[in-house]
Amino acid sequence: MDDSNLSDAHVLAYWEKQKIFDKLRKRNAGKKPWSFFDGPITANNPMGVHHAWGRTLKDLYQRYHAMQGFDERYQNGFYCQGLWLEVEAEKELGFNSKRDIENYGLEKFSKACRARVEKYSKVQTDQSKLLGQWMDWGHDYFTMSDDNIQAIWYFLKECHHKGWLYKGKRILPWCIRCGTSSSKHEMSDEGYQDIVHASVYVKAKIKGRSNEYLLIWTTTEWTLSSNVAAAVNPHVVYVQAKKDGQIYYIAEALAKKLKGEYIILRKLQGKDLVGLEYESFYPDFEVQKAIQGRVIAWDEVGETDGTGIVHIAPSCGDVDYELGKKFKLKMLDSALDDFGNYNKGFSWLTGKNVMDVKKEIVKDLENRGLLFAVENYRHRYPVCWRCKHELVFRLDSSWFIACDQIRPVMKREAEKVVWYPEHVGKLMQDWLDNMEDWNISRRRYWGLPLMFYECPACNTTSVLGSLKELREKAVDKKIVDSLPELHRPWIDEVKIKCSCGHVVGRIKDVGDCWLDAGIVPFSTLKFFDDKNYWKKWFPAELEIECRTQVRLWFYSQLFMSVVLAGKAPYKRILAYEEVRDEKGKPMHKSTGNAIWFDDAVEKMGADVMRWQYCSQNPQFNLNFGFGPAQEIKRQMLIITNLAKYVKQNCTRMGSKYSDDPASAWLLSRRERLKQVVTEHMDSLEYHLAIDAIKNFLLFDLSKTYVHFVREDLGEGAIQKVLYDSYFDAITLLAPFLPFTTEKINREVYGHESIHLVPWPKVNKALINPELESAVSHVQDILQVGLSAREKANVTVRWPLSKLTVVSADKVVARSVKELEDLLLMQLNVKSIEVVPKVKQGKVTVEINRNALGKDFKQDSVEIAKKLDDKALKQLVDKGSLKMGKFTVGMQHVIVKEELPEGLVGSAFSKGAVYLDTAMDPTLETEGYARELVRRIQQMRKDAGMEKRDSIALHIFSEYSLKEHAKDIQGRVGAKTLTFEKNLFTGGDEFHIKKHVFFVKFERL
Ligand SMILES: [Zn+2]
C-alpha cells in the first residue's frame, strides 16, 4: 500500500487480506466485555441512506470500544417476518389480497418470503461492508430462525402462566386489504393521511312525534346500519328549527348547517333531548330488528363539527364501543368480515365490500328521504402503516397480553436506563402510561406461529412453550420430526391431544412482528443453553436506533425482558431522528428527492457519508445530501493535505518534544482533545467529539501550529510534535472515518492498521490551561493585527516598527509578554507595547442635525447656531448642556476620535490593536529582502528544486540589499550570493515597489 491515491476498495481489500478485523477481535477476546445489541434491519429491500445513519453510529461505538480494548460480539441482525415482508413479497408476486396468497398456496408463499429475506440480507451485508461497518458477517441472527421462534413461545407460555394471556373482543384498527389488525404501536405518524370522505347529514325520525327529526352527522356512512344510539352534549344549547315544513334538532352553534331559510322555534338544553327514541335508519335489516335507537348524554360531543348530535355504532369505533359498554347498549357483531365485506344480516349490503358501496348507501338514504345533506370532508385519517390502505375499525377477537401488572415494573426499570437525548426517556414513560394490552395476534401467514390450542370440548387453551413440548403433545410425532421449519403451513399440520383427550389444532393466527425483535436479548445470547454466556452479555451497555423505536423495539424488548429477567435489557439508549434531504424535506421515491445508498456511497464515498451522520446532533433531523458532502470534501482535503505535509517535513525527527511555547501549546491542546473526545463519546455526544477533532485538525494544527513553526520545521523536536500530534488526532478520528484514517496511516505512519492502535491516553502533565488561554488571546491579537495590516495595505513581509496592544486586561498583558516572540515573528514587527489606554488622538465634535431637528423642531436652527466650538466642548465634557429652556445631550452630537498620525487599528474582544505604519530605511530594506526571498523561493520551486539543493545566487539592482546578504542566503539555500555590478542575461526581473531586481542562479 504505497499508492497515495488509495480507494475505499483498496482499503477493504487490505483489511480482508491482512485479516485486520480478526486480529482486533483476537486481541480483545477474553478481556472485559462491552455488550451491544444490534436492532435488526428488515431484510426486505436494499438498505437506504436512512438506515446508514444508525449503522454508522453502531459501527462508531463498536470501533471506539474495540480501540479501548473491550471484547465485543459484533452480531448483526435481520428482521425476517411479519407484514412488512409479506406485503413486499406480495408486490413481487403481483398479488393484491390475501385471497391471492391462498390461491397461490401457503407453502409457496412462505418459501417466497424466505427467499426474499435470503436475497436482501446478502444485499444489505454487501452494502454495510461498503459503509465500513465491521460486524461478524455470516454469523448474523435471523428473527425467522427456530431459536428465535422457540424463545418467543417460551415467553408467551410464561405470560400464560401469569394469567396475562387472553383472547378478547376489541375494536381494532383494521386493514381490509391486508386482512389483519394493526397494533397501537404500529400506528405512527406515517399511519395517517389527509383523506376526503363524504360527510353525511341524516334525519333520525323521533318516535311519537310527527315530522320531528334529530339531525345526525357522520363521516362513516357505512356504519349507519350498525347504529344503536345518538349522543348529545347535555350541557350544550340546542335549537328546534323549522325548515321546509319539517322540524329539526341541532346544536345552536351549528344551526347554520341547516342552510337557506329556517326559523328557530325554541332553544333547549342537550339534556332535554336525552332519552328520546328514534326510528332505525334500516328498519328492514335483520341486525337492526331488536334495536331501539335512543339519545344518550356524552360530554365529549363538540360544537365545532357536524350537528352536535353524534351517531353511535359500538361495533365500528373504539369510542362508540366504550360508550356502548357504559350505557349497556346492544353490542352487534362486526358489520364487516376480515376483508371489509358486509356480514349476514345486512340485507342488500351483505357480501358487498364497504369500499364499493359507500355511494350506494348515500343514494339509498336519499331515496328513502333520510338524507338531509352530503358534502366533502377532508380530515387526518388512519391508514395501514404498510400498504397505506385506509383503515376501518371493527369489533373482532384477538389475542392480548394484559399489561396492568407489568406496567409499573416496566416504568421502574425504564427509569434506570440512561436515555440520550433525555426526552426520549420521557417518551418511553408516556408510552408506558398509555400502553394498552398488547395485541399480539395477526391474521397472516409468514410470521411467528402462535402455539395456542383452543379445545372446543373442555374450553381450555393450551399454550406450548417449545418444540419439545409440541412433540410430546402431538398426535402424530412423525409430522413434528419432519417439519422443515416452524412456519405455516407446515406447523398447522400438527394436531395435539388436549388433556381431556380431544384432538385440537393450532389457532391460525401468527404473532406481532415486534415479538420477533423483542426476544433478541434472549434468543441470541444462549439464554436457554448457556446461562453464563447470557449473564456475560446481558444487559446491553448500549443500543442505538431511531427515536420511533421507543414504542417498537425498545418497548417490546423491555416488555419481554421484564417478564423473563425482571429488568431492562439495556443500560443506555442512543436515539436519533430522521434523515431528510439537504433542504430538510422528507425523502420520498415519489417526490424524486430520495438518495439511494448505492449512489451515495459511490459518488461521495463512505467516509463523507459517515462524516454527515457523525456530525449531526441526534436530537434533530439530519439534512443529508450531495451539497453538504461538498463542504465535507473540502475539509477532508485539508486533513489529507496535512498528511502530505507531515510526511514531507518530518524527516529527521528528534526523540523529544520541543519546549517552545507554540509546541507546548499544541501538546496541551492535543491532550485536552483526547480528554474531551473521550468524554463526549462516553456521554453519547459523538457529534461534539468529531467537532472537537475537526477543530483541532483544521484550526489548531493546520492553521495555527503549522503557521507558528513553519520557519523552524527543520528542528527535529518540532517535527516530533507535529508528527505525533497529527497521529493522535487521526487515531481519534479512526472510528468515525475508518477509510481515510487507514489511508493516512498507511501512507505516513506505516502501522499495520490504524484500527489496531489503542485509543490514545491522556497525558495530563502536558495540559497547560494558562498557556492555552494566553495563546487564545494572542490569536485574537494576531488576527486583528493582520487585519490592521490589510487596512493599511502593508503585507506581512514588510516589517513595521511597533505594535501597540491596548487592553486593561492583565491576562492579556501577561499573555503578550509570554508569547512576545511569537507575535513579533507572526506580525513581523520590531517591538510590542501593551498599554491600558490609548494616548488621546485628536477629537472632533459635530452637530447631529437630524437628531436636533427631531427633538427640537422649529427651535433646532436657533440651537444649532448657539452651539459653537466652546459650547460643544462644554457639552462633551459634562455630557449635557442647558440652553435656555432646552437641554442638549450627547445624542445630539457626533464625536469622532482620530488616531494619532501613522497608527492603524482594529478592536478585539479585550481591547484594541494599533500598528505604527511609518517606514524608515532600515525597515524598508528588510522588506525588500523578504519580498525578494519569496520570489527566489518561487523560482527554485519552478525549477523543480528540493529543499536540500544548493544554489549560487546573482542579484543585480540599484538598490542595495548587502546588509541582508546572510539572511537571504540562509532562506533560499544559496551557498554564494553575488551582487553584480552589471546587468546579466538570463534570469528573472522583479519590480518591487519603486525598484527593479534581476535575479539568476545556478544549481550547485
Ligand atoms: Zn394493509
Ligand SMILES: [Zn+2]
Ligand atoms: Zn379439551
